[in-house]
Amino acid sequence: MIIHVVQPGETIYSISEYYKIPVERLILENGITNPDNLAIGQTIVIVQPETLYTVQAGDTLESIAEQHGVSPMELLRNNPYLSDREFLYTGETIVINYQTNKLRTIATSGYTFSYIDKSVLIKTLPFLSYLTIFNYRATSEGEIISIADDVEVIQLAKTYGVAPMMFVSTITEEGTIIREVTHNILNNPTVQDRLINNVLQMMKTKGYYGVNMYIEDITSDNINNIVEYIKKASAIFHSEGYRVLVTTTPVMNINGPIVSFEKLDYSQLSGYVDGILFASYDWARFYSYPSSIFPVNVLRELLDYVVSIMPPEIFILGITTLGYDWPLPYVPGATGATAIANNNAIQIAADNNIPIQFNEAAQSPYFYYIDIDGILHLVWFNDARSFDARVRLVAEYDLQGLSLWTIMRFDTQMWFIINTLYYIEKPYASNYLQ
Structure with a gap:
């Protein structure tokens, strides 16, 4: 390649x-x-x-x-x-x-909303092992706010040998995390039991292969409570034959152009789940400093730490498929970025005759442009080089696989790279197209 x-x-x-x-x-x-x-x-x-x-x-x-x-x-x-x-x-x-020399077989997982364009989903499913369907929302009483229109997506995934995963979180439709709900779940065994039972019944009713539980804001103060909750839930789900994943977002410290992560003992979770996924989907959501999405140099620091405390095969590397467009000047707490498809970013550069730059340390492309209102913008996005650098980390660190946020758009070049480098595991038995 x-x-x-x-x-x-x-x-x-x-x-x-x-x-x-x-x-x-x-x-x-x-x-x-x-x-x-x-x-x-x-x-x-x-x-x-x-x-x-x-x-x-x-x-x-x-x-x-x-x-x-x-x-x-x-x-x-x-x-x-x-x-x-x-x-x-x-x-x-x-x-x-x-003419390829594939590195190995990996598991791939993609996040989607149930309203995904079916043509995009059908094009993506051959590349996936797992499909995580966003979002079953847990309440402070342990009830589940269900997705009404996910049955077709679940069945379509199975047709292509892809295992559908039920995503459970406290994230609202507006994308806000209600921390009071999370606190109540983690500190109330009765609520935990009700939530676990509701998730189990929903998986049985809808035909899910397993559950992907989102745990936000893991800190040294609450990690023990989180571990006990995951231990209890996993024991019940595993006993019923379901796969259990945990998704979390590493606590990132973005001080101007300097990005670092907080080291926590994630190994406490590794003994109870089938995979731990580190996501970065909310990178620019909370008015963070304009920067590459999970720079490779920071990713390497995270991976070096993670594989030193837990088996690498439990780790699933999250990759964000979108870019972000920041208007400048950047004002902390006020300037937010707009998510942008990678092809749209390239089109902006081409239309404005602006050369795309590349940050070697972050392994990410970027450029500046001026819009029709005269406002200066900074765009960080993904291209073949940035995808290649991140995807190869799976083989280098002997990780379980990759997870993509999101698959709502089909990124042809990204899947071309993944398909060139890896064989794709198909965990769900299907006689169609195998």
Whole structure:
């Protein structure tokens, strides 16, 4: 795999000619939305196909897979645009496999809301092991505010061999964490028992594979209470055959451009759950200083610490798929960022003829631009280089896998990189497309 960084004067056609890959395939494999106006500093992933096949009349995905000794699921990962189709077209060329040297098999998990565009979900499911459906909200009395329209998503996940996970938190529809509710749950055994039973019954009713419990604001003062609660819940869920994950957000200290994390003894949780996921989805939500989303240098510090206190295979690395756009000047406590899709960030750079910069320590791209109102903006986002650097940490540290916040948009280039580097575990038995 080569990550090509667009240089001044280069076009999609010159890059195509240099690597001997058709323009159409470069666009498809990278999800390029600005092929006629590439941004300087934009990245394009180059992976040479090993086997190509020209579709014949009467071919189906299943027949082509059987002919070449691969699974239909693998064909969908290598040609995700086929998920948008009802039929194959005679004469079109598809990739059977690529010239890759995959590192290992990993588990992948994606967060979604139940109202996700079904075409996006279907395109994403071949790449997933687990689908975490957001958000069953716990109340201070231990009741559950249910998601009414998740049944179709659950069944669709299972069709593609993906295990649906029930996400339980105290996060409101507006994205606010009610800490009083969390405190009441952690300090009231009766409420805990009621909540655990309600979660168990909901998993049985809806057909979930397991539960992903979000624990916010872990501190040295409350970690013992959290551990006891997770221990009790996990014992009950495991006895019923359910998988148990815990998601938490590391306590980050962002002092200007300096980012660090608070070291807590997360190992106390590792003996009771099947995976601990560190998320960063709320990175810019609370008016934080403009910075890369979970810089790689900080991630390495976190991973070095985590694997020193607990088995690395329990750890699931969270990756944020979005970028953030900050208006400047930054005013602490007042300036908030807007979430932005990576392709939209690239389009802004291309439209304004602004070269994309790259921070080596953070392994993240960024640029400044001025909007139509004359306001200066700073954009930090993700490209092939930043995804590659983060995804490779799973193999380097021997972690269980990756979790993506969110999969509401399909990031073609990100999944191309993951598919190039790893085999995807499929824990849920399904006879379809396997």
